Amino acid sequence: MDQRLSYELIISEKLESLPIPDMADQVWLRIKDQLDLDMPTDDNEPGGPGGGGSPIRGLAWTSLSILFITALVAIFYYRNPSTDKIPAKETINNAAPAPAPVKIENEQPPPGNKRALNPVAPAILPKDQPALVNDDVAAADSAVIATSPNDLLPGPVTIAPPVTVQPVITDSNSVQKKKRGAQGIKESDYRIVPKKQE
């Protein structure tokens, strides 16, 4: 039933004498790569000879590498003077360098100037009302102004329809003022004068 026919025997004999392609090197490389992934040896260095890897040698190489990288970082840090002179705090506070003092304006802010809109609430003023802040306060950080409007307004303040504002943050060291926005508003307009209680 399961006896092989004569031609099958012929085929079997022929196949046993089949010439073998010379692919041993490339097949071994594939085997080696897969074994390095699945069963890595202690000294799995690329191109290195097999056998007898020392863990101390690996530790020494790791330590040297860390020292080398640390040295590179230190050299880069000390050779770059610009990063030394600017302290971190000032960098954060002066992220938007704009030397002009805080002003209330009627214009629309520039499209990219989102920071100008942040302290909008306290800076919204009617044209006829006295200023919310005095000059000294205006020279300070705008965030301070924004957080404590009630302290500056002991009494009720009538607020007219909002006016588009573009407060410009100024550094205390800067003297430059930009001419922008509506004209004719004096600095005394910004002074807060509480209403007299009757």
Next chain:
Amino acid sequence: MQAIALDTEQLIEGCKGNDRRAQEALFRQFYGFAMSIALRYSRDEHDAADILSLAFVKVFKSIKNFDPAKGSLHAWIKKIIMNEGLDHIKSRSRFSEQVELEAVAEPVVNNAALQEMGADEIMEIVQKLPPATHAVFVLYAVEGYSHREIADQLSISEGTSRWHLSEARKHLQQQLEHLKN
């Protein structure tokens, strides 16, 4: 690097210790034998190289389980390569259980024409067989397995195994006549 010819037992011990030099030496020692087996289950040389590389990775991973008392290393490696070859064929084709004939007509193959052909020509004809038919033909005609053993190996019925063998013979007959003409 020239592989050092070592005693097979020493190589086995080295492979159990995951020594790359021992593994390479063992591979090169068995390369010719293993490749001839892999070629029977492949479509071409590159296919055979795939089968061989996967098979030897399994050999080195499981060599710790090899027991010389249960059989020779040749037979053990051959079994792994055959299984890898069959998996390779199965990945290309499903072994259908639905094809089954009660009576199979046996085609006649010209033995004389076969004798005149070279081994590489015969291999080319065998490699062109459909995957499932290829597997059954190699297991039966080349490896000498019975239809029952083939059915167990490939998870098919004996009838399906016989059908595939009949198909293989038809293909061989057609190819030989084509070459003759």
